[in-house]
Amino acid sequence: AQTVTQSQPEMSVQEAETVTLSCTYDTSENNYYLFWYKQPPSRQMILVIRQEAYKQQNATENRFSVNFQKAAKSFSLKISDSQLGDTAMYFCAFMKPYSGGGADGLTFGKGTHLIIQP
Amino acid sequence: GAGVSQSPSNKVTEKGKDVELRCDPISGHTALYWYRQSLGQGLEFLIYFQGNSAPDKSGLPSDRFSAERTGGSVSTLTIQRTQQEDSAVYLCASSHPADRGLNSNQPQHFGDGTRLSIL
Numbered sequence: 580a581q582t583v584t585q586s587q588p589e590m591s592v593q594e595a596e597t598v599t600l601s602c603t604y605d606t607s608e609n610n611y612y613l614f615w616y617k618q619p620p621s622r623q624m625i626l627v628i629r630q631e632a633y634k635q636q637n638a639t640e641n642r643f644s645v646n647f648q649k650a651a652k653s654f655s656l657k658i659s660d661s662q663l664g665d666t667a668m669y670f671c672a673f674m675k676p677y678s679g680g681g682a683d684g685l686t687f688g689k690g691t692h693l694i695i696q697p
Numbered sequence: 698g699a700g701v702s703q704s705p706s707n708k709v710t711e712k713g714k715d716v717e718l719r720c721d722p723i724s725g726h727t728a729l730y731w732y733r734q735s736l737g738q739g740l741e742f743l744i745y746f747q748g749n750s751a752p753d754k755s756g757l758p759s760d761r762f763s764a765e766r767t768g769g770s771v772s773t774l775t776i777q778r779t780q781q782e783d784s785a786v787y788l789c790a791s792s793h794p795a796d797r798g799l800n801s802n803q804p805q806h807f808g809d810g811t812r813l814s815i816l
Contacts, residue, residue: 614804622786624807670740684730684742684756685805 585688600656602671619667701808718774722791735785786810
């Protein structure tokens with residue numbers, strides 16, 4: 580079974596600062612997918628960024644980038660030039676490759692509550 | 698609609714009653730997932746449908762929980778004889794079928810969830 584650990588229950592930074600959210604995971608799989616989801620108070624889970632384990636290049640989406648260290652099983656999220664609208668719960672998630680059967684759901688960490696201060 | 702739609706948005710019911718939660722996925726998404734989000738347990742995966750078929754139901758918390766999907770579209774999650782520990786937000790997600798040629802999972806798109814409160 581996979582586990583995902585987010586060691587920072589809450590973080591607070593000033594607007595425009597850069598913040599890094601940490602995530603580690605444990606798996607015996609060699610090929611898998613990692614995601615960061617954002618959940619604002621509206622409850623909807625919004626995909627922020629994804630990374631395929633077989634790709635060495637770190638994924639980037641505008642102000643969001645990841646530092647993927649496969650050997651260390653680490654997948655941190657960096658948010659540059661943080662904005663008030665970035666305030667939300669952030670969840671790191673793991674998924675095995677599609678297998679055609681079995682449990683194909685996401686395994687989530689406990690989340691980090693990120694607060695952007697004006 | 699453009700996104701995953703879940704109903705009701707909120708549900709309050711008495712312990713022992715049955716409840717039915719509905720999920721309408723994005724059009725064309727054959728994969729559908731149910732998750733439960735609670736304070737004590739975080740986000741838990743419950744069940745996955747590919748089309749109308751759920752290959753593995755072992756993620757459901759107990760035999761009071763069941764889920765079905767008909768016509769490859771709408772899914773319902775039913776909880777019988779509800780207990781207070783069933784109180785949670787139930788989230789549904791859908792995705793395109795995985796592209797097996799590229800061994801690539803498609804990202805899941807989530808609905809707003811149903812907040813279930815058992816009195």
